[in-house]
Amino acid sequence: MTNGFSQLAIASFVAIAASSPAFGQSLANRIASASDRSVQFTYAARPGVCGDGRTYISTGSGNFYGSFYSDAADKCQPGPVRVVIDLADRNVVAVRTFVGASSPGTDPGVADLGNVNPVEAAEYLLGVATRADGRVGRDAIFAALLGDKVDATSRLLEIGRDQNRPLETRRAALSGLVRSEAPQLDRIGAALVQIATNENDVQGVRTQALSVLSRLDHGAGIQPLVQLASGNINSWIGRESMRVLSSSGDPRARQFLRSSAQRTDLPDELLAVAIRGLGRNYVTGQDANLLRSLYPRLTGERSRDAVLASLSELGGNDNVQWLIGVVRDEKLTPEQRRRALEYLSRAGATTPSLLALYDPTPDPQLRSALIGIYARLADKAATDKLVWIARNETNLQLKRRAISALSRNSDPTIRQALQDIVER
Structure with missing residues (x-):
């Protein structure tokens, strides 16, 4: 009796599943066979992703996309993700993404495929990104990375390396690696270094690879950036790595900037980047003291100007008085004194x-x-x-x-x- 019931239950399940339009069809096939010009599907959003269903999406940490108003934060709903695919001659021409419950019903002219697995959705969307032209690839990657429990590392690296993809698509793929899981960070860091140091690739992608390195979780990309900056002082990769490190608040990056600012063997352009980085957002009083002490030893125009600019932006009585001293120093050239005067006028001098x-x-x-x-x-x-x-x-x-x-x-x-x- 139990056997008969089990067989009947299984047969019923198969019959029900077979009657579903999705049975035996991948999401890609369902979209390709749609007769409508637009198709939509939904899937679960990863933790931290929310939206109002129509005008904006938040991916956490204060990141908002779309039209956001401060009083709309109360309405931010944690999913689902709703993706609308616009088709022309069965080719994807636009990917529109929303998060949060929308108004009841489906928009006119849009076929609703219902809820799908986030991993399947990501697989389809990243497939679109590997083929699409224009902004479609970028938008498809954005939608794919909103899904719950989606690991897209390998596909993102594949797209990021593909020189036949649009620049913006490749940059979006590399940016998506920032949220990678800890066990994959070493692999991702090595791949990003490989992309950044490939002189046959375009600079827009190489620069993006360096930027992503600086933003990897747990500071996993800082040490590779330090190695690139210190070991390539006469090349583009060294300058760009130093520039990226100059915006970092990681203590290792800060210490590297302090050490670099005191080196005497760096090209003046690279030295100026280190000094400007040291004197910006994360500057301390000790850093300001260091910059003031460095100025008399500097011989390059860019590095000297970097000290003046940094101390001028920092302001405060100590820096104003120091700048006045530079203006009055008759041992300096008239041009050096004039430059100091210009910065003095911006530093808050009375x-x-x-x-x-x-x-x-x-x-x-x-x-x-x-x-x-x-x-x-x-x-x-x-x-x-x-x-x-x-x-x-x-x-x-x-x-x-x-x-x-x-x-x-x-x-x-x-x-x-x-x-x-x-x-x-």
């Missing part, structure tokens, strides 16, 4: 400190630069100084420059002062 530089400075280039700064300041103290220069400066060129700056001032008092100077 008007009185800038006004105090004019009289002790005999150099016409510096005085001319100061007149330009006073004109930009346009406050009363700076304007009064321009009037004083227009009246008392013996250098006719500087006198004319001050008068020209004042001529743009509509204040009646200033216009009267100008008339008196001209008529004198």
Whole structure:
């Protein structure tokens, strides 16, 4: 009796399954055989992915795609993923992706294939990416990586290496590797280094490979980047690796930048990249001290400028006073002092400190630069100084420059002062 019941149950299941339109057909075949111009299917989203079903998708960590408004965060629903495939002559011409429950029913003209396995969906979408032209490949990869329990590492590497794929598709494939599982990170890191160092490939893909290295989980790509930057100081790969490391907050990257900034054998361009990286987002007070101490030893224009720019952006009294000291240092060339003055004006120097530089400075280039700064300041103290220069400066060129700056001032008092100077 039990045997008969089991056979009956199995027979019934087979009959029901066979009556389903999906029975024995892959997702690719179901889409290919669709008579409609658009086909949609849904699948479970991976943890952290949500959306409102229509206008935006969040992939976690503050990453939003589409049209997002701050008050919409409450409506972010954790799936399902809904993909709409637009077809023309049975070729995929667009991939549109949504996350979250949409309004009831299917859009007009769209055949609904129902819910599918996320792994099968990813397999189909990545297959589209390996063949598609234009932006379709990029959009297909984005949709594939939203699915739950999808491991696309091998396919993404395959697409990333394929020089016959569109640049944007290859870059999207490499970007998708950022979320890879820990056991695969060494393999992925080695593959990315291989792509980045392939001189026969396009720079857009090589640059993307370096960028992805810097963003791999657990900092798995930092050491390979350090090796590339330190071992290729005279080539593109060394410069780009240093540039990528300069944006990293990883402590190993920061220490490498400090060491690189103190090297005397680096090309000036590479040294400047290290210095700028050291002086940006993750800069410390000790880093600022190091940069100030490095400046007198630097001989290259780019590296010296990198120190000035970094300290100017950092601001603060210590850096302002140091920049004033550079402007006043008569052992430096007029051009070096003028560059320091330009950065000083952006560093938060007060008007009185800038006004105090004019009289002790005999150099016409510096005085001319100061007149330009006073004109930009346009406050009363700076304007009064321009009037004083227009009246008392013996250098006719500087006198004319001050008068020209004042001529743009509509204040009646200033216009009267100008008339008196001209008529004198």
